[in-house]
Amino acid sequence: MIRIHRAALPAWVYVVAICLGGCMSERNAQIPSTAERVAEGTGDVSYRAPDNGRVYVFDRNDDRIVFTGDVDKDQLVVVDTKNDRITVGDKVVSEKSLHPGNAHRIFFESGTSAQTAGHRMNEGNTNTGNNPNNTSGSMR
Numbered sequence: 001m002i003r004i005h006r007a008a009l010p011a012w013v014y015v016v017a018i019c020l021g022g023c024m025s026e027r028n029a030q031i032p033s034t035a036e037r038v039a040e041g042t043g044d045v046s047y048r049a050p051d052n053g054r055v056y057v058f059d060r061n062d063d064r065i066v067f068t069g070d071v072d073k074d075q076l077v078v079v080d081t082k083n084d085r086i087t088v089g090d091k092v093v094s095e096k097s098l099h100p101g102n103a104h105r106i107f108f109e110s111g112t113s114a115q116t117a118g119h120r121m122n123e124g125n126t127n128t129g130n131n132p133n134n135t136s137g138s139m140r
Contacts, residue, residue: 025063027107031056035109042103045079053110057086057094061102067094071108079104 027037035056039047049055049071057067057079067086071077075089079098086094098104 025058025060027105028056028058028063028065030065030068031058031107032109035107037105038108039106040103041079042081042101044081045104045106047077047106047108049073049075049077049108051110053108055088056107056109058105058107059099059102060105062099066097066104069093077106079106 027035035054039045047055051073053071055067055069055071055077056065057077058064059066069088071088076087078087080087081098081100081104084096084098084100085092086098
């Protein structure tokens with residue numbers, strides 16, 4: 001009986017690990033269904049926008065959006081987990097919001113450029129790009 005119990009424990013742990021891994025969200029409800037998943041990874045992830053649009057960087061493990069913002073055609077979006085930042089073009093648009101080892105996804109929605117050149121952080125910080133004294137950086 002003891003041998004069966006010892007053999008069953010690793011199988012039980014394996015099943016739990018699969019269930020937890022499978023329980024990660026595919027996308028957050030705040031990401032429109034029209035946005036396509038274009039990149040994913042547990043390390044650095046990047047994506048070059050084929051057109052003007054909006055990107056959503058989603059942390060699957062924590063089920064949260066870590067960045068949302070407008071991008072121009074050919075701008076490179078980089079989720080840099082080593083340096084804990086997200087860049088769009090040559091601008092840092094988010095710092096200290098990433099958890100290394102988590103799975104990050106980039107979603108892209110074409111043609112949805114906002115009226116302003118700002119970006120929105122999901123943590124409640126909003127930059128509409130309309131404040132001339134704002135030095136946090138806009139994406140364009």
